[in-house]
Amino acid sequence: MREIIFDTETTGLKPEDGERVIEIGAVEFINRMPSGRNFHRYINPAGRKVDPGAFAVHGISNEQLADKPTFAEIADEFLEFIDDANLVAHNAPFDINFLNHEFARLNHPPIAPERVVDTLDIARRKHPMAQNSLDRLCERYGIDNKHRTLHGALLDAQLLAEVYIELLGGRQVSLELTVETGPEPENVLPVEELSGITLQRPAPLSPRLTEDDRAAHRKFTETLGSEAIWGRYS
Numbered sequence: 001m002r003e004i005i006f007d008t009e010t011t012g013l014k015p016e017d018g019e020r021v022i023e024i025g026a027v028e029f030i031n032r033m034p035s036g037r038n039f040h041r042y043i044n045p046a047g048r049k050v051d052p053g054a055f056a057v058h059g060i061s062n063e064q065l066a067d068k069p070t071f072a073e074i075a076d077e078f079l080e081f082i083d084d085a086n087l088v089a090h091n092a093p094f095d096i097n098f099l100n101h102e103f104a105r106l107n108h109p110p111i112a113p114e115r116v117v118d119t120l121d122i123a124r125r126k127h128p129m130a131q132n133s134l135d136r137l138c139e140r141y142g143i144d145n146k147h148r149t150l151h152g153a154l155l156d157a158q159l160l161a162e163v164y165i166e167l168l169g170g171r172q173v174s175l176e177l178t179v180e181t182g183p184e185p186e187n188v189l190p191v192e193e194l195s196g197i198t199l200q201r202p203a204p205l206s207p208r209l210t211e212d213d214r215a216a217h218r219k220f221t222e223t224l225g226s227e228a229i230w231g232r233y234s
Contacts (some may be wrong), residue, residue, distance in 0.1 A: 002085040003029040003117070005164055006039075007156040008095045009058040012051040015101035020045035021071060022060055024078060025154030027161045028085075032168070034161060039081045040154040044068040059150040071102045079108075087111065090134050090160050092118035119160060122167045134159060141166040 006026035012019035026039040044065050055061065089095045100110040123132035130136070134156060138145040143162045148155060 004085045005088040005161040007153045020048045023153040025157040042068045088117040091120045
């Protein structure tokens, strides 16, 4: 299973008002484990100025973006990177809305909603009475985010990748799909039907107790009295 955990930074809040994507950061997951492949690009917003409120959040200036490629110039590279993977983001509707507006300018089909996983929605269902910003979730799960003084798409995607694993149940979930397995053996009871069944090995393990160990144990249990439960097994 392939997933792309990603984040965007933008010139403002509403792509409907002409605001643009100025940074994309993305991390590739294979079977819930980072593959080591990342995607990171700063993007020239094609004449759109960065809103002062947005600059206060991410610190990306108009001067920094002046010599960067436009979205049209990096679109094919980004599409090749995400391919047909599911897309994971925190408050995903915001990021997907911006990307789909960018794609619409290029007459490219939008990202289908069924491909999108919103970690904010997962967090709200898992922690309904808590604050579920990325920073608060990092604190909750003990993920080091001290270096996050400003928002940045790649850094936020990397932090979100760690949060995502925790939201799914922790590191143990990475064991689920890491090994290809063959077909299920026939006539195997599901776990829920094994309750109350005593399973035995085909051949018992060799005992590890020596005769001296047994003698010492018998001597000890004799001190517990005739009613001690250990007497039933001596």
